Amino acid sequence: MKIPVEISYRGVEKTDTIETLIDEKVAKLEKFCNYLNSCHIAVEKIHDRPRSGSPYRVRIDITVPPSHELVAESNPAEQNQYVELDRVIRDAFSKAERQVKELSRQQRDSDQAKSGAAQDTEALVVRLFPEQDYGFLKTLDGEEIYFHRNSVLHNDFERLAVGTGVRYSAIEDDQGPRATTVQIVDKPGANVGKSDINLVEPPLGWE
Missing domain, CATH: 2.40.50.140 (Nucleic acid-binding proteins)
Structure with a gap:
């Protein structure tokens, strides 16, 4: 299931090419962590005529259950060559990808340490x-x-x-x-698997 994605633009024209690139990158993030809560991308033009680097800045804010917030930002101002918007977007998502991978790895390790393997x-x-x-x-x-x-x-x-x-x-x-x-x-009204739990008459303590 695709996570909710919000994209804001400031000084940048919204185009189908940008939207498609962002959608592809978000989908790739979900492959590494399929329980992301939300993703907000801010695409800004902060300089009109920079001598070098890029006039663009891209910031990605991601929330991951239970209460993790990841932030990745790209504004290659120090490079000698002019950097186009699509490269800035790719760089920001590359940084976000590394963070998501690391958090996902940490959570998997924590899962195994705490439960040895989650029990069904x-x-x-x-x-x-x-x-x-x-x-x-x-x-x-x-x-x-x-x-x-x-x-x-x-x-x-x-x-x-x-x-x-x-x-x-x-x-x-x-x-x-x-x-x-x-x-x-x-679904409601049937038995749960092979157990004796009857969903029509829930056991004591169920609400």
């Missing part, structure tokens, strides 16, 4: 916030687990409803438990 567990969807692209699961012991749209397998976020049975893998973050994968097992 069954739960119900108890709260959904479609406009904000996230929701909460509830386990048999009453624990609530945060999940983001990008964690739902097969792009099935739109199929979720309160009461949907799922199987998930989770890790513990600074902000609490977070599901890294969520897979639909059954």
Whole structure:
């Protein structure tokens, strides 16, 4: 699922070529981390006639669950040769890519260290916030687990409803438990997989 992307322009004409390049670069970022929350790109022209370098500056702000903010910026002002806008965009995304790769690696290492491998567990969807692209699961012991749209397998976020049975893998973050994968097992009113959880009559503690 493509993450929400906001692009702002200042002193730069918006063109299909720029939009296509940015879309390609964002899609590449998602390959390294498929649970990015948002991405804002600011494309600016800060000089009219620079003697060298580039008149353009590109800044990329990315948010990653649970509360990470990554910033990458490119304004090659020190280079002798004039630098076109597309090269500045590519340079900014190259810096963002390195940060996303590193954060993703750190989170994977943390996942393995904390859980040794996330265990698949069954739960119900108890709260959904479609406009904000996230929701909460509830386990048999009453624990609530945060999940983001990008964690739902097969792009099935739109199929979720309160009461949907799922199987998930989770890790513990600074902000609490977070599901890294969520897979639909059954819609409301059916059984969850091969377990004895009946979604019509939830066990004590489920809301």
